[in-house]
Amino acid sequence: MNGAKxxxxxxxxxxxxxxxxxxxxxxxxxxxxxxxxxRGDNVVMIDDKTGAYLGDFITAGSGGLTDPxxxxxxxxxxxxxxxxxxxxxxxxxxxxxxxxxxTFSTGSGLKRPYGNAFGPDxxxxxxxxxxxxxxxxxxxxxxxxxxxxxxxxxSAGLLxxxxxxxxxxxxxxxxxxxxxxxxxxxxxxxxxDSTLLSYNVTTGAGSLVATPSPTAGGNGYVSLLxxxxxxxxxxxxxxxxxxxxxxxxxxxxxxxxxDTGALFGGSxxxxxxxxxxxxxxxxxxxxxxxxAKGVExxxxxxxxxxxxxxxxxxxxxxxxxxxxxxxYVPTPVPEPSVCALMLVGIAGVIGWRRRSAQPTGER
Numbered sequence: 001m002n003g004a005k006x007x008x009x010x011x012x013x014x015x016x017x018x019x020x021x022x023x024x025x026x027x028x029x030x031x032x033x034x035x036x037x038x039r040g041d042n043v044v045m046i047d048d049k050t051g052a053y054l055g056d057f058i059t060a061g062s063g064g065l066t067d068p069x070x071x072x073x074x075x076x077x078x079x080x081x082x083x084x085x086x087x088x089x090x091x092x093x094x095x096x097x098x099x100x101x102x103t104f105s106t107g108s109g110l111k112r113p114y115g116n117a118f119g120p121d122x123x124x125x126x127x128x129x130x131x132x133x134x135x136x137x138x139x140x141x142x143x144x145x146x147x148x149x150x151x152x153x154x155s156a157g158l159l160x161x162x163x164x165x166x167x168x169x170x171x172x173x174x175x176x177x178x179x180x181x182x183x184x185x186x187x188x189x190x191x192x193d194s195t196l197l198s199y200n201v202t203t204g205a206g207s208l209v210a211t212p213s214p215t216a217g218g219n220g221y222v223s224l225l226x227x228x229x230x231x232x233x234x235x236x237x238x239x240x241x242x243x244x245x246x247x248x249x250x251x252x253x254x255x256x257x258x259d260t261g262a263l264f265g266g267s268x269x270x271x272x273x274x275x276x277x278x279x280x281x282x283x284x285x286x287x288x289x290x291x292a293k294g295v296e297x298x299x300x301x302x303x304x305x306x307x308x309x310x311x312x313x314x315x316x317x318x319x320x321x322x323x324x325x326x327x328y329v330p331t332p333v334p335e336p337s338v339c340a341l342m343l344v345g346i347a348g349v350i351g352w353r354r355r356s357a358q359p360t361g362e363r
Contacts, residue, residue: 036325051314063100115164153181176224215243217261226274242269286323
């Protein structure tokens with residue numbers, strides 16, 4: 001084969017293979033839910049349509065992962081997970097495939113990190129639950145910047161026991177609090193009501209948005225946990241005691257209460273973890289029932305906010321262990337049949353290349 005034909009053959013081979021690779025995301029692609037297990041020290045993948053367990057995204061203890069709570073997709077495409085116990089904590093960073101990269105942020109008084117979110121200023125904000133603080137870190141390097149907000153155990157309606165946090169399109173930071181007061185050594189006491197707060201990122205000024213009442217199907221108290229802004233612009237919160245509420249971010253008015261009741265069919269109200277919206281408007285949240293003898297059931301709920309109803313996407317206490325954090329990842333997860341089709345296509349390209357490389361009789 002002369003040089004010109006060899007060059008043309010190689011070019012055709014590369015273009016054909018590149019074409020196959022370019023089609024991979026479009027062939028049978030489906031999204032995955034990343035769910036953190038606080039009692040399993042890992043993060044698993046769940047099919048958002050079927051509820052099927054897709055395997056571990058982050059294996060148990062990878063990078064020192066302990067009691068993982070919030071799972072956040074960073075602006076760099078990496079995955080940031082809140083990790084740590086009552087007296088310490090860190091934000092661990094993982095690749096898009098779940099491989100440990102580094103301890104992105106830690107120290108500076110961080111104790112039992114719950115919610116973490118990147119702000120409009122590009123920095124990372126972390127709720128330090130057992131120090132009643134929101135700490136701010138450089139969004140590129142992870143270096144500590146400052147204490148953005150501090151609780152005050154002597155007054156109600158302030159940053160006492162911060163759980164989740166989320167930035168709304170209006171630039172405001174919304175924070176759910178449990179109402180607990182830290183003793184500075186990792187211990188807490190329950191002194192105040194659970195609240196929803198808002199903060200101006202520019203000035204640091206905070207204000208009380210709501211002090212909700214217990215839901216009808218809850219456990220008789222309120223302990224706000226997750227927070228997310230929906231595609232309708234409303235702020236949705238979950239309640240450890242049971243229930244989902246939505247609020248108008250402009251007025252702070254309560255818009256809707258979704259009574260989750262006993263999703264597992266028992267008499268114990270379902271505890272709701274964090275929450276995330278899929279592009280189709282479905283609201284997903286990890287759920288579990290916790291009785292006197294510990295966790296009794298684990299699963300993920302799928303909710304239709306238009307109808308105010310939730311159903312179990314799955315109930316799985318084999319792969320889920322007190323799940324709290326959740327993230328939606330539009331990552332291609334090809335079905336087996338699609339994988340087989342791709343392999344056949346690639347094999348055909350390889351065969352074509354080999355046949356093209358055979359001698360043609362020309363000298």
